[in-house]
Structure formats: C-alpha cells, structure tokens
Amino acid sequence: xxxxGSMNLFDYLLENADLQRIALIEExxxxxxxxxxxxxxxxxxxxxxxxxxxxxxxxILAENSAFWVACYLGIIKSGAVAAPLPSRLTAxxxxxxxxxxxxxxxxxxxxxxxxxxxxxxxxxxxxxxSAIMPFKTRGSAPDTESRPITASVDSRKDLAAxxxxxxxxxxxxxxxxxxxNIMANTGAIIAYLDLSQDDRMMTVLPFHYCFGTSLLHTHxxxxxxxxxxxxxxxxxxxxxxxxxxxxxxxxxxxxxxQSLLNNKSFRGRRFATLRHVQQAGGKLADRYIxxxxxxxxxxxxxxxxxxxxxATARLSYLPPEKLQKKTGSIGKGIPGVTLQVVDQTGxxxxxxEIGEIVAEGDNVAAGYLLPDPAKNPFRxxxxxxxxxxxxxxDGYIYLVGREKDFIKPSGYKVMAATIEHAILDMPEIAExxxxxxxxxxxxxxxKAFIVLKENERITAETILDYCGKxxxxxxxxxxxxxxxxxxxxxxxxxxxxxxKQTP
Amino acid sequence: MPSLTGSEIRDQLLGYLNDSFPLxxxxxxxxxxxxxxxxxxxGMTNIVVQLxxxxxxxxxxxxxxxxxxxxxxSLVNFIGKKLNA
Numbered sequence: 001x002x003x004x005g006s007m008n009l010f011d012y013l014l015e016n017a018d019l020q021r022i023a024l025i026e027e028x029x030x031x032x033x034x035x036x037x038x039x040x041x042x043x044x045x046x047x048x049x050x051x052x053x054x055x056x057x058x059x060i061l062a063e064n065s066a067f068w069v070a071c072y073l074g075i076i077k078s079g080a081v082a083a084p085l086p087s088r089l090t091a092x093x094x095x096x097x098x099x100x101x102x103x104x105x106x107x108x109x110x111x112x113x114x115x116x117x118x119x120x121x122x123x124x125x126x127x128x129x130s131a132i133m134p135f136k137t138r139g140s141a142p143d144t145e146s147r148p149i150t151a152s153v154d155s156r157k158d159l160a161a162x163x164x165x166x167x168x169x170x171x172x173x174x175x176x177x178x179x180x181n182i183m184a185n186t187g188a189i190i191a192y193l194d195l196s197q198d199d200r201m202m203t204v205l206p207f208h209y210c211f212g213t214s215l216l217h218t219h220x221x222x223x224x225x226x227x228x229x230x231x232x233x234x235x236x237x238x239x240x241x242x243x244x245x246x247x248x249x250x251x252x253x254x255x256x257x258q259s260l261l262n263n264k265s266f267r268g269r270r271f272a273t274l275r276h277v278q279q280a281g282g283k284l285a286d287r288y289i290x291x292x293x294x295x296x297x298x299x300x301x302x303x304x305x306x307x308x309x310x311a312t313a314r315l316s317y318l319p320p321e322k323l324q325k326k327t328g329s330i331g332k333g334i335p336g337v338t339l340q341v342v343d344q345t346g347x348x349x350x351x352x353e354i355g356e357i358v359a360e361g362d363n364v365a366a367g368y369l370l371p372d373p374a375k376n377p378f379r380x381x382x383x384x385x386x387x388x389x390x391x392x393x394d395g396y397i398y399l400v401g402r403e404k405d406f407i408k409p410s411g412y413k414v415m416a417a418t419i420e421h422a423i424l425d426m427p428e429i430a431e432x433x434x435x436x437x438x439x440x441x442x443x444x445x446x447k448a449f450i451v452l453k454e455n456e457r458i459t460a461e462t463i464l465d466y467c468g469k470x471x472x473x474x475x476x477x478x479x480x481x482x483x484x485x486x487x488x489x490x491x492x493x494x495x496x497x498x499x500k501q502t503p
Numbered sequence: 504m505p506s507l508t509g510s511e512i513r514d515q516l517l518g519y520l521n522d523s524f525p526l527x528x529x530x531x532x533x534x535x536x537x538x539x540x541x542x543x544x545x546g547m548t549n550i551v552v553q554l555x556x557x558x559x560x561x562x563x564x565x566x567x568x569x570x571x572x573x574x575x576x577s578l579v580n581f582i583g584k585k586l587n588a
Contacts, residue, residue: 233544265565485548
C-alpha cells in the first residue's frame with residue numbers, strides 16, 4: 001500500500017471491500033463490491049478512450065445509483081476530478097454548470113439523456129451513458145492482473161472532486177476537494193460512528209450533496225452497504241425498505257426528520273436493526289430533537305452534527321450520551337478538527353460570546369473553483385465558516401445562525417434562525433422560514449412562511465401573539481404566509497431565494 | 504361525491520396536474536413516473552392535499568407509496584379505489 005501522501009482515494013475507499021459482499025441495493029437489486037469494481041473498470045476504459053487527462057474535470061449527472069457510484073469511483077481512480085452535478089437541473093442550468101467547471105466529458109444516466117438532448121447535441125460534450133458499464137456477472141471479481149492501475153496522486157494537492165455548494169444563501173460555487181480531504185473526513189466519521197461492514201445505510205440524500213457523499217464514502221470504506229432510495233416523497237416505501245433490508249443507519253437534513261416525525265407510520269414502527277441516526281445540514285428545532293430521541297429505541301443512537309461542503313462534509317458532532325443535557329448544541333469538533341469561536345479580528349472569544357465559527361483540520365478543502373478575494377473563507381489554513389455561534393462552559397458549541405441570513409428591522413440585526421426557532425416552539429407548526437421584506441416604518445421586516453402540521457388550524461394572529469411574547473417587537477413578523485410545504489432543493493434545504501421571489 | 508368513471512377521474516386529474524405543474528407533460532404515457540414530470544416532494548404534498556379536496560378522499564400516511572401515487576395511472580387507480588371503498 002502506498003504512503004498516505006500518495007494514496008489515491010479510490011484505494012482507500014475500497015481497501016476493506018469483500019468482493020462477495022453487497023455494496024449497494026437499488027430498487028431491490030443488489031450490486032456486490034466485485035460487480036461494482038467491474039463497473040468501475042468500464043468507466044476507466046471509457047475515460048481512457050475519450051483521452052481524459054490527469055486532473056481533468058468530468059461531470060456526473062445521475063440520480064443516486066450504481067451508475068453514479070461507478071462513475072465517481074472510476075473518475076477518481078483514473079486521476080481525473082469527479083464533478084457531481086445536481087440531478088434535477090434545467091437544461092439551461094446544466095449548461096451554466098458545465099461551463100463553470102469547464103468539463104468536456106459528462107457521465108449521464110440513460111434515464112436523463114432525453115431531458116438534456118438539445119444540450120448534449122449542441123455542446124459538443126463527450127457523453128458517457130450507462131452502456132459503458134459491463135453487464136453484471138454475479139460473484140465474479142475482476143481479474144487482478146488485467147485491472148487498470150490506479151493513478152498515483154499527491155493526495156494533499158491533487159483534487160478528487162469538485163463539490164457544488166448547496167447555495168442556500170446565494171449562487172452555487174464549486175469547492176475543490178482533495179483526496180486527503182475526503183480520507184481525513186471519512187476516517188473521522190467512521191471512528192465516532194463506529195461503522196463496520198455490518199452497517200447498512202438508508203440513503204435518501206443525493207450523492208451530489210456532500211452529506212450524501214459522506215454516507216457513500218464512510219460505508220464503502222467500512223466495507224458496509226447502502227440502500228439507495230431516490231423517492232423520499234413516498235415515505236412509506238422508504239420505511240418499508242428500511243425494514244426489509246435491515247438498515248442500521250438513517251441520515252437526513254432537518255426537513256427529512258420533520259417529515260418523518262409528522263408521519264404516523266414512522267412513529268408506529270420500531271426499526272429493530274437501526275443503530276444510528278445522523279442529522280446534519282442545518283439546525284433541527286430542539287423540540288424535534290427531543291421528539292426523535294424519545295421515539296427511537298435504546299440501541300439507536302442519534303447523532304446531531306454540523307458541517308459544510310467547504311470542510312468536505314463534517315465538522316462537529318454531539319455525542320448521543322450528551323444529547324439530553326446539551327440539546328441544541330452541535331457538539332465539538334470531530335476527531336482531527338479544531339473548532340473555535342472568534343471575533344471579527346480572529347481572536348478567540350470567551351464562553352457565551354457570539355462570534356464566527358472557525359475550523360482547522362485536514363478536511364478543510366483546498367478552496368473554491370471560482371475564488372472571490374472579497375469573501376474568501378479559506379484563510380491561513382483555516383475555514384471561516386460564516387456561521388455564528390458560541391460555546392458553553394464545557395466547550396460545546398451552539399449555532400445562532402448563518403452570518404448572512406439575518407434581517408435588519410429598524411437597524412437591529414436579527415438572525416432569521418432566532419425568529420424561526422421561536423415560531424417552531426409552537427406545537428402546531430411543522431416548518432417555518434423567515435425572509436426580510438421592505439417595510440415602510442422599519443426599513444426591513446420579517447416575513448414568515450409557515451407550514452402547519454396535519455389537521456392543525458391556527459391563525460396568523462395567534463402566531464403573531466406568540467411571537468410578541470417571545471421576541472423583541474421589531475423581530476415580530478409583519479406578514480405571515482401559510483404554505484403546504486416549503487420549497488426545498490434536492491438536498492432538502494429550504495430555498496430562501498425562491499421565497500424571496502414569492503409575490 | 505357521486506361515483507366517477509376511471510376516465511372522468513383521469514380527466515379531472517390531468518386538468519389539475521396540467522394547470523399546476525409547468526413541467527407536466529400531458530402527452531406522456533400514463534405510467535410515466537411523477538418525477539419525470541418535474542414533480543418533487545413539495546409537488547407530491549400539494550397533490551395529496553388536492554386529492555383530498557377535489558375528490559373528498561382521505562389519504563393516510565401509510566398510503567403515500569409509489570404504487571399508489573407514482574404515476575397518473577397509479578393515481579387514477581388509487582382514487583377510484585378510495586371513491587368506491
């Protein structure tokens with residue numbers, strides 16, 4: 001095995017793979033590690049035929065699937081850079097994304113080819129479809145002698161992937177992620193989750209989103225398996241598959257758990273094999289955390305965590321045994337990551353003082369594809385997250401909100417999250433999102449978008465009365481709009497830009 | 504609600520989907536997955552609410568499956584079964 005400094009991420013991820021064991025389950029069909037490796041070989045040969053060069057960017061456009069995984073691994077193994085694209089783009093958006101990353105080769109799932117036919121024809125991009133995969137030969141492993149050699153890399157410098165930020169507060173950018181970044185983050189997550197080859201993750205998060213990719217990385221590295229379900233809108237099917245395939249893990253963003261906790265079928269099941277539940281991708285309201293903890297059986301541990309694409313994926317987690325005492329905290333840095341709360345000059349703050357969260361560790365990515373010197377979060381080997389928080393007397397960190405996600409009524413800075421959490425304390429409310437809107441007297445005021453729980457009926461006046469008791473008067477929303485659900489991107493994050501365009 | 508034929512249910516459903524989802528392809532085969540019509544989880548939530556209002560049926564959480572709501576065809580069958588239950 002090469003030294004870690006020259007180790008290709010592919011070799012690291014597949015180091016513990018037993019070729020006979022199941023790697024993926026999709027629509028009930030299994031793909032073993034041996035079969036996956038054959039598919040990876042198909043991708044490598046196709047890339048070679050295309051003349052793909054070292055560190056050349058190759059786009060992946062597919063829903064979560066064995067095809068997606070094989071393309072991702074094949075690109076990385078060959079020394080090229082995988083650029084997973086959001087799978088539900090319009091043709092125009094896709095054109096912008098491919099121009100941004102300047103890729104000339106795209107791996108596209110056959111099921112999506114029709115949607116992007118015009119672009120494919122006009123762009124001159126080389127397109128690799130599902131046919132690059134060999135037919136499955138159950139149980140047969142690739143011949144070691146004829147297997148293409150894994151490209152050697154400088155793991156600290158060479159890129160494995162370009163990961164698009166989810167763009168919850170603005171235009172997407174791509175983060176340059178090295179082989180070492182992913183290895184460091186993967187090892188740390190496996191260590192605190194104690195993953196093994198017996199673990200099986202129910203995967204409803206897209207692999208193009210860093211949280212979803214981290215599920216893939218960790219379970220491959222552990223030699224475990226993933227059940228792929230791209231239809232979370234049909235929750236009952238997801239729950240059935242969790243039981244049918246004896247999943248040991250479930251992971252989601254806040255909206256995932258809000259949906260589940262409002263679902264009677266979820267609440268009525270025991271999930272006997274479930275061992276760990278991971279929540280990241282934003283703050284889940286405290287009462288949902290308490291609710292989730294109370295309904296999970298004793299062997300299913302709930303891990304609240306925090307991360308960013310700019311940190312490969314994960315930055316912190318709250319140990320399950322601290323969940324009750326430290327509800328609301330995102331915990332402390334994962335192994336190998338140091339987190340600090342600092343003031344505007346970078347000086348660490350005392351406990352209880354609110355400042356920006358700054359991270360240091362091998363998972364801090366190499367930078368943006370399109371760096372903007374005016375707002376560069378990668379400084380002095382550290383990541384300035386743009387998230388505001390404070391530490392308590394034991395060093396546990398509490399998030400206050402995104403640095404950019406605030407409104408300024410009457411000149412006061414109020415974090416949108418502060419108002420959202422106050423509203424979410426009302427038991428009738430399932431989801432809440434706050435944006436700033438122009439206001440004659442205040443300059444800017446809060447507007448609330450509210451989703452009620454099923455069969456709940458409360459008026460805007462009741463919500464405003466409640467806010468009046470919980471919040472400063474200037475932070476009470478000036479307008480409330482009820483919705484059946486909040487608009488979310490494919491990673492399940494609320495798209496506030498869409499709300500701002502609501503007439 | 505007076506009993507509706509499968510064809511009447513389909514017409515009403517297509518009218519709603521066509522009016523409400525800009526990416527809905529009315530000419531697509533009835534077994535086309537809803538995701539191919541650009542209908543995501545938010546869209547599915549809206550469809551369930553609409554079914555309850557338009558057809559006066561109640562959709563249980565445990566009924567939110569691809570088999571019941573995965574395509575126009577499955578929706579028509581599901582609504583028909585609920586109306587005749």
